[in-house]
Every structure is written in structure tokens, then in C-alpha cells.
Amino acid sequence: xxxxxxxxxxxxxxxxxxxxxxxxxxxxxxxxxxxxxxxxxxxxxxxxxxxxxxxxxxxxxxxxxxxxxxxxxxxxxxxxxxxxxxxxxxxxxxxxxxxxxxxxxxxxxxxxxxxxxxxxxxxxxxxxxxxxxxxxxxxxxxxxxxxxxxxxxxxxxxxxxxxxxxxxxxxxxxxxxxxxxxxxxxxxxxxxxxxxxxxxxxxxxxxxxxxxxxxxxxxxxxxxxxxxxxxxxxxxxxxxxxxxxxxxxxxxxxxxxxxxxxxxxxxxxxxxxxxxxxxxxxxxxxxxxxxxxxxxxxxxxxxxxxxxxxxxxxxxxxxxxxxxxxxxxxxxxxxxxxxxxxxxxxxxxxxxxxxxxxxxxxxxxxxxxxxxxxxxxxxxxxxxxxxxxxxxxxxxxxxxxxxxxxxxxxxxxxxxxxxxxxxxxxxxxxxxxxxxxxxxxxxxxxxxxxxxxxxxxxxxxxxxxxxxxxxxxxxxxxxxxxxxxxxxxxxxxxxxxxxxxxxxxxxxxxxxxxxxxxxxxxxxxxxxxxxxxxxxxxxxxxxxxxxxxxxxxxxxxxxxxxxxxxxx
Numbered sequence: 090x091x092x093x094x095x096x097x098x099x100x101x102x103x104x105x106x107x108x109x110x111x112x113x114x115x116x117x118x119x120x121x122x123x124x125x126x127x128x129x130x131x132x133x134x135x136x137x138x139x140x141x142x143x144x145x146x147x148x149x150x151x152x153x154x155x156x157x158x159x160x161x162x163x164x165x166x167x168x169x170x171x172x173x174x175x176x177x178x179x180x181x182x183x184x185x186x187x188x189x190x191x192x193x194x195x196x197x198x199x200x201x202x203x204x205x206x207x208x209x210x211x212x213x214x215x216x217x218x219x220x221x222x223x224x225x226x227x228x229x230x231x232x233x234x235x236x237x238x239x240x241x242x243x244x245x246x247x248x249x250x251x252x253x254x255x256x257x258x259x260x261x262x263x264x265x266x267x268x269x270x271x272x273x274x275x276x277x278x279x280x281x282x283x284x285x286x287x288x289x290x291x292x293x294x295x296x297x298x299x300x301x302x303x304x305x306x307x308x309x310x311x312x313x314x315x316x317x318x319x320x321x322x323x324x325x326x327x328x329x330x331x332x333x334x335x336x337x338x339x340x341x342x343x344x345x346x347x348x349x350x351x352x353x354x355x356x357x358x359x360x361x362x363x364x365x366x367x368x369x370x371x372x373x374x375x376x377x378x379x380x381x382x383x384x385x386x387x388x389x390x391x392x393x394x395x396x397x398x399x400x401x402x403x404x405x406x407x408x409x410x411x412x413x414x415x416x417x418x419x420x421x422x423x424x425x426x427x428x429x430x431x432x433x434x435x436x437x438x439x440x441x442x443x444x445x446x447x448x449x450x451x452x453x454x455x456x457x458x459x460x461x462x463x464x465x466x467x468x469x470x471x472x473x474x475x476x477x478x479x480x481x482x483x484x485x486x487x488x489x490x491x492x493x494x495x496x497x498x499x500x501x502x503x504x505x506x507x508x509x510x511x512x513x514x515x516x517x518x519x520x521x522x523x524x525x526x527x528x529x530x531x532x533x534x535x536x537x538x539x540x541x542x543x544x545x546x547x548x549x550x551x552x553x554x555x556x557x558x559x560x561x562x563x564x565x566x567x568x569x570x571x572x573x574x575x576x577x578x579x580x581x582x583x584x585x586x587x588x589x590x591x592x593x594x595x596x597x598x599x600x601x602x603x604x605x606x607x608x609x610x611x612x613x614x615x616x617x618x619x620x621x622x623x624x625x626x627x628x629x630x631x632x633x634x635x636x637x638x639x640x641x642x643x644x645x646x647x648x649x650x651x652x653x654x655x656x657x
Contacts, residue, residue, distance in 0.1 A: 092501045092537055093278035095574035097611055103283035104307060107138045108314045112283075114482055115140070115303060115318035117290050117332065120150035121266070121468055123324035124273035125475035125495070130322075131280040132498050133479065133491045138316060139282055140305055142289035144580045145274050148396070149326050150468065151267035151584050152432025154351065154375055154386050157182055157191050157469050158261040159221065161366070162373055164213050171450060173220050175469045179262055180226025186472075186499050187264070189506040189535030190272060193230050194263045194378055195363040197245050199253035199416060207255060211235060214259045233259035245361040252416040258363060263377065266468065267584035268533060271573050276500045286574050287655065293321070293336045293460070300336060300459035308655050309576060320482040323462045326435040327396050336460065342452055343438040344464050346393070348641075350401040351386030352409050353428035353590045358421060359383050367416060374412050381560070382427065382591055385409050392433055392641065398651075399431040400635040400644035428590025429636055437465040453477045459485060472496070502535025509536055520545070522552070529560065541568050551606075557598030558588040566603045570610035577654050578604045578621040579628065595629045624654040 093099075107115075114130040116123050119141030127139040141147070159176035160168075182191040198214070200206050214233040221230065234257070241256035242248060278284050287308040294302035294315060302317035325332045329344040356378075365376035377384040388405055406429060414420040437452055451466030451474045463478040476493040483490045509516065510531055517524040520542055530538045544564040545552035551564035569575040569585035581603055583589040588596040588603075604621045607613065613621070631651035638644040 092540070092572075093275045094572050095275060095278060095284065096571045097576075099278075100285050100574065100576075101310070103138075103278075103285045104288060104305075104314070106283050107140075107285070107305075107316045110136070110317075111302075112136045112138045112316065112318040113486060114138070114320050114322060114479070115316055116322045116324055117303065118323070118325035118328070119145045119270070119274060119284070119286060120148055120324065120326050121146065121270050121273065121471040122150075122326070122463060122466065122474050122478075123322070124270050124277060125471045126322050126324055126463070126478050127282045127284065128273055128277040128280065128498070129472075129475040129479045129493055129495050130482070131277050131282040132494050133483075135479075135486075135490065137277070137282040138318065139274065139277060139284040140288040140290060140303075140316070141286045142308070143397070144286050144576065144584060145574060146267040146270035146584060148328070149432050149435060150270050152349075152351075152399075152430050153266045153468050154349070154377065155263050155266050155379070155384060156194075156261060156375070156377065157264055159217060159469070160467065161213065161217055161259075161261075164216060169220075171470075172217070173224065174473060175467065176217070176221040177224035177226055178469050178472060180221065180224055180229065181472075181496060182264075182469075183229050183262055184226055185497075185503075186495075187269065187272070187503055189502050189532060190269050190500070191262050191264045192532070193260050195231075195258055195260050196366045196375075197236075197241060197361075197363045198257045198259070198366050199241065199248065200255045200257065201253060203254050207235065207257075210257055214257050217259065230260040230262070233257055244363050245365065247360040247418060248365075248416055249418045263379075265533070265587065267587075271585065272500045272502060274574070275572075276498070279501055280498075284574075287576055290332070290335070295336070298458055300457055319459070320485050321460050322478050322482055323460060324478065326464070327433045329435065329462060329464045331396075333456070333462065336457065342454065342464065344435045345391070345438045346396065346399075346433040347436050348390050348392035348399050348405075348431055348433055349387035350405045350409070350429065350431040351384050352406065352426050353379065353430075354383050354385065354421060354425045355427060356381045356383060358419075358425045359417065365416070367412065369412050374409070376413060380591075385413055389434075390641075394641060394645040395649055396433060398648050399433050400632070400638075400641070400648035401429045401431040402638050402640055402644035403636060404639060405431070406636060427593050428587075428595065429632070430590055435464055435466075451477070453481045455481055455485070461485075502537045505536040506531065509538065520552075526562070530562075533565075540572060541565060544568060544571075555588075555599050556602045557594065558586070558592055558596065560591065561586050561588065563602075563606055566606040567610060570607045575607070576611070578607065578625045579654065581607065582625065589629075595632070597626055597629055600625045621654060624652060627651045 113135035115138045130137040236256040292304040327346045367374040582596040628651045635644040635647040
């Protein structure tokens with residue numbers, strides 16, 4: 090299939106088309122659920138638009154634990170339906186929909202009590218594996234195994250000897266969450282959806298009680314225009330209540346935000362061949378392999394401050410370090426932390442005050458004619474949420490619409506990926522790149538890798554590593570702006586790549602070079618290029634300051650000290 094190019098020209102054309110005709114479906118919000126909804130609608134033959142106020146996945150969907158998992162701990166809550174659904178989706182993503190982006194990852198669960206705990210935890214993991222296989226899409230992952238303490242310490246030498254009496258090892262999956270959403274958006278566009286980021290909905294159009302469209306502000310070029318649609322899907326996550334207020338209607342449910350923070354540390358700080366899952370007094374703590382790094386997370390605390398830039402406080406960082414150090418023979422310190430990021434989970438508000446007890450289930454509602462709201466859920470089950478949202482919207486279209494087909498629609502880059510992976514040594518020889526570099530590219534772009542390599546052919550200097558972030562080629566920065574919808578430096582350093590959390594300088598050493606590479610694609614003059622670099626540096630400075638603050642209120646105030654490069 091053809092891949093969609095999301096450059097500046099294509100963005101302008103998409104906005105113009107949305108303003109010129111009535112759409113069947115307009116999706117508001119391009120996190121994983123909104124992007125998945127746009128793909129679902131487009132592949133049913135519906136004329137579809139997708140608008141996002143900031144960047145693809147700029148909110149929750151770029152700040153997760155980066156896991157595709159069934160949710161082992163939900164078994165303990167006896168939420169079997171949610172786990173079964175998520176395990177089916179995990180298998181689909183690994184095997185069919187996105188094998189280039191979703192990869193197996195092993196986890197070690199240390200046992201601290203003899204006898205009963207091995208039986209109790211082992212029964213849960215065995216059920217997890219059985220539910221995965223019974224879904225029909227779980228045969229690609231190894232099943233769990235029981236380990237003695239000696240064997241567990243061979244697999245994970247970083248653990249204290251007295252931190253465990255044995256262990257279980259099982260498998261889940263992981264992905265780069267922001268890259269996944271970008272690929273979803275491109276797939277939706279390839280099937281005909283009109284998509285635009287930096288396009289904010291500032292109001293809804295009404296005819297009587299019915300919502301018939303939205304007023305959209307172009308944050309890049311300026312100006313407002315109307316997009317008329319027969320049905321609108323509000324998929325704005327933690328902003329759901331804010332978006333609902335634009336129609337002055339009380340929602341049928343409310344969404345609360347739970348803050349989760351993660352630390353990124355270099356691979357050599359924790360000597361292990363497997364990830365770890367540890368119990369805490371409130372939830373679980375993951376230590377997740379992430380390329381040449383580890384991701385440690387997460388927290389789960391109520392948040393009612395700024396939604397756009399949730400801040401990690403010094404207390405949050407200390408909490409994670411304290412808990413992971415309980416099991417590590419060589420403790421981590423603040424100096425080991427390369428990156429920190431904070432995200433907000435959209436939870437359906439319940440009666441419990443503890444966010445860890447609120448529902449991870451999702452809900453779809455039709456509060457007024459013409460408007461569908463989808464909220465809650467978890468990243469792994471985004472496709473199911475999208476299906477349910479479009480099913481609900483279809484009821485208001487008064488025409489026969491095809492059923493959901495996304496279970497059989499691979500994302501762009503998936504088709505041909507395995508064949509290219511098998512031939513990666515020849516690709517390395519042909520391009521002159523190291524085979525490890527080719528593997529890196531294949532696992533980011535899949536069969537679209539040739540589009541990146543064509544840039545290098547046209548300009549061999551783009552085949553060189555980006556200064557200060559040698560894991561990435563200069564071509565990847567250009568490609569992000571020319572093909573993936575990146576509009577600002579922050580989009581590239583934070584989401585198209587992960588330089589902002591994978592380097593000790595948080596990407597400031599790469600900022601100037603990256604901005605100059607983007608300038609050629611986006612037509613920036615020297616003043617705009619300087620502005621992009623300045624704003625990025627101020628963002629990093631504000632984040633570092635927030636992470637020195639003792640609590641949420643002071644951390645939030647410090648983080649908001651950095652200006653937006655493009656005011657919302």
C-alpha cells in the first residue's frame with residue numbers, strides 16, 4: 090500500500106479539504122485513541138478528518154510505560170474481561186498489525202516468600218499465559234518459567250541476594266508509544282483521512298440541539314475556519330471534560346487525571362538481561378529494557394494542575410529511586426538519571442478517592458446528537474475503543490456502514506518488514522551502514538525504511554549521526570519534518586525521537602543541528618530557527634527546575650515558567 094506523507098504542504102491541503110466539504114466523521118484529539126478512531130472510520134469507507142491541538146501523541150500517548158500488555162495486576166482484581174481483551178490485542182499487534190513497532194520483552198518477578206507466593210503468583214502468570222493462547226493470538230511469546238534464586242541472579246545479577254527466594258519470568262510486549270501513534274496517523278491518512286496537527290477546536294457548531302461541526306483554529310498559519318461533520322468524536326483523553334464544556338453540556342461521566350512519572354537510566358547502571366516487575370505498597374513498579382537504557386516507573390497520584398505539561402517533582406523521583414533501590418545490589422542515585430517524564434492517565438471518575446482504584450475500562454457516550462465521547466481505557470486496547478466509538482457514531486449517520494476491519498489492517502511499515510529484517514545484513518552492506526544501525530531503522534520505520542535511506546542517497550551527509558545523539562541519523566530529523574508531521578523542534582527531540590529523555594543533556598546539544606535540518610524542510614528563517622532552539626532550551630531548564638521542587642504545586646509552577654513555542 091502507499092504510505093502517506095505528512096509534510097507542511099499536505100497539512101495545508103488537508104485543512105483546506107476539511108473546510109470545503111461535510112465529513113462523515115471528525116475526530117478531535119490525536120492520541121492513540123483518536124488516531125485509532127480515524128483509522129477505523131477511514132477503513133469503513135467514511136470521509137474522515139482528524140485534528141489535534143498540539144502534536145500527535147503530545148499528551149498521555151507519548152508518556153506511558155511504553156508497554157503493550159494484558160495487565161497482569163488486573164487479574165488480581167479479578168478483571169478477567171479486561172485482561173482477556175488486552176491479551177488478544179497484544180497478540181494482534183505483535184503478529185499482524187505492527188510487528189515492526191511492537192516487540193516481546195521479558196520480565197522477572199522476584200518472589201520474597203517461600204511456598205505460598207510461588208503457588209499464588211505462579212497460578213496468576215499461568216492463567217495469563219493460558220488466556221493469551223486462548224485468544225488465538227498469543228502463540229508468538231514464550232510461556233512463563235519458574236526460576237530458583239541462583240538462576241534468577243544469573244539472569245538479573247543486579248538484584249540483591251536477600252531480595253528474593255526465587256522468581257518467575259514471563260513475557261509481555263513494548264513499543265515506542267509516540268512513534269506508534271505517528272504511524273497510526275499516517276496509516277489513517279493513507280486510507281484517505283484528512284489529518285492536521287496544531288489545529289485546535291475552539292468551539293462546536295450547533296443547529297438546534299445537534300452538533301454539526303467544529304470551529305478550528307490553525308495555530309501555525311493563523312485564522313479560524315469551520316469543519317462540518319455528520320458526527321464528531323471527542324477523543325481528547327484527560328481534556329475530555331474541557332472539550333465537553335465547549336458545548337455547554339454536562340457530561341454523562343467525568344475523567345480524572347492520574348499522574349505517572351518515569352525515570353530513564355543508562356543500561357550499564359542495572360546489570361540484567363530481563364526487565365523487572367516489583368510490588369509496591371500502592372501498585373507495581375516496572376524496570377523496562379529500552380534500547381541502551383532502562384525505564385523505571387511508575388507513580389499513580391491524583392493531578393488537578395496543568396494538563397499540558399504535568400511536572401515530576403523531587404518527591405516523585407525519590408519515590409521511584411527508593412523503591413527500585415530496595416532490590417538493587419548497587420543503588421541508583423540522582424546522578425544516574427538521564428531523563429524524566431510525566432504523563433497523565435485519563436481515568437473514569439468513580440467513588441474511590443484513590444486513582445489506583447479508578448477504572449481502566451473505557452466508556453463511549455452520545456451526550457447530544459452529533460457528538461460521541463470516548464474516554465478511559467488503556468493504550469493496549471485503543472483499537473477496541475476506536476471500534477466502539479465509530480460503532481456509536483455510525484448510529485447517527487442514517488446509512489449502512491461497513492463493520493470494523495482494523496483487526497486485519499496492518500499499519501504502514503508492517504507489510505514486508507519481516508522480509509527486510511531477514512535481509513538486514515545485505516541492506517547494511519548496500520547502504521554502508523552498520524547492521525545495528527539498519528536494525529534500529531527497521532524497528533522504527535519498518536518497510537518505510539527506504540524513504541529514509543532515499544534522503545541519505547540524495548544527501549550523504551544525512552547518513553551521519555546527529556551530533557549529541559548518535560543513536561539517530563540526521564536523515565531521521567529531516568524525515569520527521571517532511572513525512573511525519575513534525576512542526577517544531579520539540580516534536581522531533583521529544584516524540585519522533587526520544588533524545589529528550591535518552592541523553593543527560595536532555596537534547597540541548599542536539600537542538601541547534603536538529604533545528605537547522607528542520608529549517609530546510611519547513612522554511613524557517615534564522616530568527617525562527619533561533620526561536621525554536623531558545624524555546625527548547627527553556628523547556629529543558631524549566632523541567633529540570635520543576636524536578637528540584639518538593640511537591641506538585643511548586644513543580645507545576647516551575648514547569649510553567651517555559652513559554653510555548655506556538656501559543657495554544
